[in-house]
Amino acid sequence: MLVADRVIAIAIMALSAYLMWHATALPIGWNGMTGGPGGGAFPFWLSLIMLLSAGGVLVRSLGQEKSSQHFFDGQMLRSVIAVVIALFVTIALIPLVGAYVALPLFLFWYLKIYGGHGWVLTGILTLGAPVFVFFFFEATLKILLPKGVTEPLFFPLYAMFF
Amino acid sequence: MDTLALLADGFATSLSPLNIMIVLLGVTAGLFIGAMPGLGSVNGVAIVLPLTFIVPPSSAIILLCAIYYGAMYGGAISSILLGIPGASTAVATTFDGRPLAQQGKAGLALIAAAVASFIGGTISVVLFTLFAVPLADLALAFGPAEEFALVLMAFTTFVGLGGDDKLKTIIMICLGLVLSTVGLDLISGQPRLIFGDMPGFYSGISFLVLAIGVYGIGEILYTIESSRTAPQVTPARITLRDLGDGIRTMNRMWRTMSLGSFLGFFVGMLPAAGATPAALMAYGIARSTSKTPSSFGKGNLEGVAAPETANNAASTGSLLPMLTLGIPGSPTTALLLGGMVMWGLMPGPMLFIEQPEFVWGLISSLYTANFAAVAINIALIPLFVWALRMPFTVLCALVMVLCIVGGFAPSQKMHDVWLIAGFGVAGYLLRKADYPLAPLVLALVLGPLMEKSFRQTLIAEQGNILAFVERPLSGTFIALAALFFVLPLVKYLRKGGARSIAPAE
């Protein structure tokens, strides 16, 4: 727990420094000419406060004793990492093969392999979700989702529903 | 008298069989659109707008109002059931709505939200009917200084309280404010914090992206981890008795709800502010004036009722500057304004004089839409509650798909979907390390308004920082903000510091 707390505090400090560096692209001081702070002032000084506060968290944790509680539970961590990887792979696939291939693949993986559900439930949801998404988002709300290489397959559908 | 006659004419139009059909259709559609994380009234209105060219304007405006109201009701549904605020106006609803759902009281929370929305909507429509024209002048009196003071007040009603780790709360507020500056610096017109010229950041980081990330994906990851050791979600159930109980409980909240309604209406009326600060202030005030502030954030029904009355009242309030001044207070009212222009109506001070049939037709359809929305909402609650009883792995998979699609929909950028995934993982880790997430989201919502109005004032006043307190209206708000900030401290001292202040989350 304590180690994780320190690692996160250090990560926030690094992030703050990074943000401060980007903020300096615009003036960070009080500009007398235009009356008021420059464009970089808000992000710069707020990031500095963030940096100092995270430093405070780090210093505070140095005085604390090690607790027996672990930040991660080994087995649970594996499930979380599996889901995160699946999520990232799905998002990466969307622009390539389209949402209507990537999302059913994700559902299939999650329900059948990760969740251990039966074929019937998996089948209904894996096939039903894209149909619902198409009719709700595309046909009704006219919000087009990325199709990637599957785009030509949708031309007849567009002709029918628009 | 004149007003009443005009309103009666309006009702005659809006209660025709065709228009009642339109209202029911619009409200139901709005409800589902609003309940979808990522989608809100703006999506519904944008789709219907071109269609309204084909039907007569009186029916068109009824349809638009019905969708607008339906979506406002629907926003609470995703806040309560999934803990993902579907729109920034519904953030405050998650604070107590989510814990209630986890305790198996999702039905009760949904009833409270529906009833509160109805009360907020009704009180604000009455206020609108009576005072629309004179109140327009009040909206005009609001300049940048007043806007800043008001946002500051919204912030302090909320942040002044709370027993989370102080340092970590400060970090989260600053992070939210810094993220809110990403994109374009309005004052100099220069891009800033675009991280090596990534075009996806040009338009800044939208509230929805952060909220879907930390509350949607982050929450799922957190629940996945804790679900097998200790199940968190109690299966929800709903009976007719719950409905009666719910309404009886609501009966004791008149003070909170009327406060929320008035606050919502007046804050919503101000073009720059709108429903989000109104809902936050209503929640903050309900908590700080409550006898048991410590029960807030752990599933207090008043914590659902207060923001819901306020955000619905504010959505009516925000129609006021649009109609009387031609200034939209939100993207949705901007679209409505565009619709009016297409129908050949000129919003502005002359509208009430030149087009009374339209104005009062609109107001009467607000009444009708409000009634239809509460009825349909309560009728559908069992369906929503049933959805929560799905096996956890099924619910998670579907919510994640919704997060991806809902995150893509508003801006249609894959960039935002990646950000959602990133915020999800970061939110999960921060939450595990006891960083409070609510201040992060709030700061992102209020940050742009705060910075913009602060700098506008200083430019207009040649850098005179005292301008904020010298102007009577903004001075009053600053004083109130200071009061809200010290109030919990006073309470704490009076108790002799024996018991610590209520934790916020």
Add this chain to the structure above:
Amino acid sequence: MIYKMTRRAALAGVASIAMIAAGATSALAENWKPQKPVEMVIMAGQGGGADRLARLFQSIIQKEKLSSMPVLPVNKGGGSGAEALRYLKDNAGDAHKIMATLNSYYTTPLRTDIGVDIEEFTPIARMALDTFVLWVNADSDIHTLDDYVAAVKASGGEWKMGGTGTGQEDSLVTAMLEKEFDIKVTYVPFKGGGDVAKNLVGGHIDSTVNNPSEALGFYQAGKVRPIVAFTPDRMEVFPDTPTATELGHDIVYWMQRSFVAPKDMPAEAVAYYTEMFRQLSETEEWQTYTKDKALMADFLTGDELQAYFIEEREKHAAILADMEGDGSS
């Protein structure tokens, strides 16, 4: 099949699209039809003047059935339109994307280096030119341009001019005013034209340079007063307001409302959209709208439009150079 043909045309990189588009191509237009909904990218956020106009076009197209597929507006207003420009650049050859432009089409690439050259884009059609007028609160004593200049000079630089942001159209007109009359104002940026007009009526700022459509409601209610119009001739809606030109000051400024397409859009598609907007410009709704809102409906396509864009870009480069030379914000 049709899809393949479109792809091939795109890959071939037809160099003379503009030339073909300029000709009468209605015969060609019949051969090509959009295969999927057409994305109409808007260079501004939701609710602004540009957005409202784009959605009006969408409505008219839908009502008059000018397109076989729906036209769907998508707002990409980030970075004063930089986001939209980059998006269009990244979608070269796409036959289903068009962009509604305003003057940030020139100013944004000039002010910040975003790697976009607008000469590469395919011009479709210019629908209208929007006009600008100098406004003051109706309660003020200012009635003429001379009153105005005197009042600004007397304020010693504290005169508050509201606008929609540095680098935006109204800030350029403000800069031209400052240069012409040797005056200095404090420019206060707001989020949109409506917000600017409201702050003028509420007395939080002293004057604005608004499009007539944004201030017309307040004008009709007698809350704001037009001082001078930046058009060559007097405007029909404000017959008593002189133009800057007739007062001997050469300040004329327009806001163009046009449509462009990505680089290398297939020629058939360009012809289709050009024809679609030509029909749109002849509809009754559009004619009424331009009249009511004091817009100059000046339809222009193809090469002439591209030449116009390039000429305007030069003009804006000169104005921007002046602004930065002054060191004013």
